[in-house]
Amino acid sequence: MTSLWVNVVHGFVAWIWAVGTRHLLAPGCPAHATTLASLCLVLPLVVPILTAAAAGIWPVALEAGPVLRVGAAYEVVARVAPPATFVLWTLLGGTTVLFVVQEAIRILPGRRVWRRWPTREDAALEALVAGLTAKYRDAGLLSRRTPAPRVLRVEGPRPLAMMRGLRRPTLLLSDGLIASLDAEQLEAVVAHELAHLVHGGNLRLMFLWLLRAVQAPSPGALIAFRSLTVTLEGACDAAAVRVTGRPAALASALMKVYRAQHPQPVPVAADAHAPARATAARGDRALVEQRVRALLAEPCAPRTPRATTAAATLLLAVLLWSIR
Amino acid sequence: MNRDVRRWGLVTAWTILMGAGLALTDRLIVGPPAPHGFQRYDDLEALAEAAGPLHLPTYFPDGLAWPPVELHAEPREHPTWFMAVSRRASPEIVLWLGATRDGSRAVPAALEGCLDGDTAPCAAGRTRLRRALPDGRTLWAVSTLPAGEVRLILQGLTRGDRPR
Numbered sequence: 050m051t052s053l054w055v056n057v058v059h060g061f062v063a064w065i066w067a068v069g070t071r072h073l074l075a076p077g078c079p080a081h082a083t084t085l086a087s088l089c090l091v092l093p094l095v096v097p098i099l100t101a102a103a104a105g106i107w108p109v110a111l112e113a114g115p116v117l118r119v120g121a122a123y124e125v126v127a128r129v130a131p132p133a134t135f136v137l138w139t140l141l142g143g144t145t146v147l148f149v150v151q152e153a154i155r156i157l158p159g160r161r162v163w164r165r166w167p168t169r170e171d172a173a174l175e176a177l178v179a180g181l182t183a184k185y186r187d188a189g190l191l192s193r194r195t196p197a198p199r200v201l202r203v204e205g206p207r208p209l210a211m212m213r214g215l216r217r218p219t220l221l222l223s224d225g226l227i228a229s230l231d232a233e234q235l236e237a238v239v240a241h242e243l244a245h246l247v248h249g250g251n252l253r254l255m256f257l258w259l260l261r262a263v264q265a266p267s268p269g270a271l272i273a274f275r276s277l278t279v280t281l282e283g284a285c286d287a288a289a290v291r292v293t294g295r296p297a298a299l300a301s302a303l304m305k306v307y308r309a310q311h312p313q314p315v316p317v318a319a320d321a322h323a324p325a326r327a328t329a330a331r332g333d334r335a336l337v338e339q340r341v342r343a344l345l346a347e348p349c350a351p352r353t354p355r356a357t358t359a360a361a362t363l364l365l366a367v368l369l370w371s372i373r
Numbered sequence: 374m375n376r377d378v379r380r381w382g383l384v385t386a387w388t389i390l391m392g393a394g395l396a397l398t399d400r401l402i403v404g405p406p407a408p409h410g411f412q413r414y415d416d417l418e419a420l421a422e423a424a425g426p427l428h429l430p431t432y433f434p435d436g437l438a439w440p441p442v443e444l445h446a447e448p449r450e451h452p453t454w455f456m457a458v459s460r461r462a463s464p465e466i467v468l469w470l471g472a473t474r475d476g477s478r479a480v481p482a483a484l485e486g487c488l489d490g491d492t493a494p495c496a497a498g499r500t501r502l503r504r505a506l507p508d509g510r511t512l513w514a515v516s517t518l519p520a521g522e523v524r525l526i527l528q529g530l531t532r533g534d535r536p537r
Binding site: 367 | 381384387388392395398399402403406
């Protein structure tokens with residue numbers, strides 16, 4: 050049980066550390082925010098495993114005591130204020146339920162509606178993707194060995210651009226999206242989707258999601274993963290701007306797609322689901338506004354340098370190692 | 374470059390500040406940390422308070438003094454403890470009983486190097502026996518008594534009691 054509480058405290062502390070570090074290191078830079086959120090998911094699992102594995106290997110003199118003794122602190126809380134433990138367990142239970150309802154159920158195979166959409170190949174889109182992939186390689190953001198992804202055109206008026214697939218990614222672009230964007234906007238959107246490969250693609254996201262699933266009761270892991278999915282979009286925007294050099298094109302494409310998805314504000318009394326749709330639309334709008342503001346601000350690094358990642362990993366690992 | 378150094382300095386300071394905050398939280402909730410290394414205790418109650426339930430002998434040869442003359446525990450290595458038993462007739466220690474957690478190598482000074490490896494370089498004439506517990510800990514008996522008696526003592530240790 051102590052391991053569970055150590056993981057929860059690790060997730061919480063890692064997230065606070067990441068928020069502070071993000072503001073000190075590169076405020077407003079989504080690539081760094083993505084890296085730090087990833088660390089918040091990885092290190093709370095890895096550090097305790099390494100600490101346990103290292104016990105008995107390194108000299109006794111190096112076995113310093115923990116700065117925060119989680120097990121002892123829980124025992125004190127349980128002894129002095131038993132209702133507080135009820136609140137803590139409720140928090141963990143609620144977080145687990147949130148994970149199951151909002152995240153785990155959504156990835157069930159039956160819910161992947163895009164599998165049923167009719168698609169066709171498009172030579173012009175393939176040329177556009179091949180050209181942008183080459184630009185990413187020239188910019189050093191994609192490895193020479195990374196092949197250009199397959200691209201398929203989805204039939205239908207709904208505006209859609211997404212990268213699907215784990216090992217062999219496929220870019221899906223809908224007729225509705227292509228018809229609504231001009232050439233520069235389409236290039237910016239395709240560059241954004243290709244940028245997901247720069248950040249590891251769906252394979253990396255699935256790996257991080259699995260780490261988040263293992264830590265389902267941890268509120269820190271929940272916040273970190275949700276933040277990661279948001280900042281990842283911003284990081285991909287930054288990478289797209291790096292290769293296209295046209296932030297305004299991507300910003301206008303984002304606004305066009307948002308308007309196409311939310312043509313009119315839904316009246317609250319229209320139907321039973323209207324309030325939920327209105328809330329979701331407000332959330333989407335805030336996200337789009339945030340991304341547009343970032344695109345029109347000072348350009349940001351499209352990817353976190355390895356030295357920065359290594360230094361941040363080391364500092365956070367030491368901090369988490371001191372919590373046992 | 375200078376800007377990067379300054380930023381990383383701030384991040385390091387932020388990390389140290391968080392560590393200090395965690396330490397303060399720990400002291401407020403749990404209290405001051407246990408002293409490092411093996412500590413001596415005056416009685417079995419104090420030893421159990423520091424190290425948790427003790428494994429006490431149910432077979433105890435005549436001629437040995439009870440309670441033990443020395444009681445040691447490493448509070449950080451909870452529940453690592455050792456007790457030294459002498460003869461009634463002399464203060465010479467003839468038996469060490471103890472429990473270590475998995476991976477722990479800390480021992481009282483008198484047993485330094487005695488528990489390492491399968492053929493420990495203990496003082497000549499000593500018998501060293503051990504018994505693995507299901508929870509990953511190990512019980513130890515190191516003694517100058519005949520090996521058969523040491524085996525009986527080790528086998529007869531209780532499952533873990535609070536002394537009354």
